[in-house]
Amino acid sequence: MQHVVDKMMKILNDEKATDGAKTQAAQALALIKIAEVLNGPGKTLGPPGWIRP
Secondary structure, eight states, X not given: OHHXXXXXXXXXXXXXXXXXXXXXXXXXXXXXXXXXXHHOTTOOOXXXXXXXX
């Protein structure tokens, strides 16, 4: 999951990235953070659902 966070941060810090790309990167980071809060660190992905209840 860390590689996804790194890619999103790279987009956010890229001067050439469009506002839309930066918005989507920020939203992705927010979703990852929400999932980690609900499930614990590093447990954002897992079957059957994306966010475990």
